């Protein structure tokens with residue numbers, strides 16, 4: 001079957017924009033229904049699937065309601081995407097009480113598998129298969145949009161894959177979502193394990209949306225980082241300091257932070273020496289947020305979770321030192337939907353096909 005791009009070859013450029021706008025219209029369910037397109041074009045497009053991803057299995061956490069969907073792509077490959085629901089107080093000065101509203105954060109994938117092979121990550125163990133297309137990235141958003149009653153408040157590109165190694169498709173997908181929904185760039189966070197040449201590229205790229213970045217750091221000591229992240233580049237820590245300074249010069253907005261993601265691993269990166277190294281690095285990065293992440297079991301030999309006492313100690317220490325520091329509350333642990341656990345597992349005792 002011809003792809004959308006092939007079918008639009010001889011059409012004016014604005015047709016694609018009309019179609020992208022229609023993708024997000026929940027009242028439409030096929031290309032045939034896009035009445036802004038000429039009848040002949042609708043006829044040509046009518047056999048294209050309205051979504052490029054198909055639901056294979058969905059699991060719902062019994063603990064916190066997190067949902068993990070396994071989606072099938074047109075070539076039979078599977079990817080995972082996660083919906084996390086949190087309640088937060090709605091800002092409404094007129095109301096006598098502060099009503100609670102649900103916030104929906106979706107975690108989306110950028111590749112089938114991943115080549116980075118981080119030691120603690122289930123996706124990395126499965127290896128790399130291919131990049132997702134622009135449509136397959138966008139359609140993870142559309143999949144949840146169609147399933148939800150409320151709107152999607154945040155997107156994190158922290159699912160399977162290294163987003164910066166699928167640069168063009170990621171950039172296009174984010175721009176399509178930003179141009180056709182109410183979500184703003186500061187509500188989107190892209191996480192990278194740090195590919196210096198791609199990080200340079202995005203600073204020079206005016207078309208790359210001004211989203212927030214989370215750097216999978218996991219150790220500010222290069223020797224340790226190299227052990228747990230084989231894709232670590234020499235002198236990355238030094239590069240990160242310089243890159244962050246230039247990022248903030250480019251985007252001076254106070255709403256843009258650089259996130260440092262720090263997975264805490266017992267006996268690996270959680271002692272005093274590593275804490276001091278993290279503090280030293282964070283002191284050199286303006287508007288930095290540190291996110292301490294408890295390890296979720298991925299059956300990696302020799303890895304175990306840092307005790308909650310040590311995590312709390314680090315948190316208190318870093319807060320007292322003046323940093324914005326959070327401890328990630330891992331959602332969806334009973335369905336292997338938490339950080340580092342995405343690996344297309346379909347068997348679990350959680351509820352299937354809800």
Ligand code: SF4
Pocket residue numbers: 114115116117118121122123124125159160161162193340
């Ligand atoms: S942590 Fe991210 S970059 Fe590392 S292997 Fe897993 S998916 Fe890839």
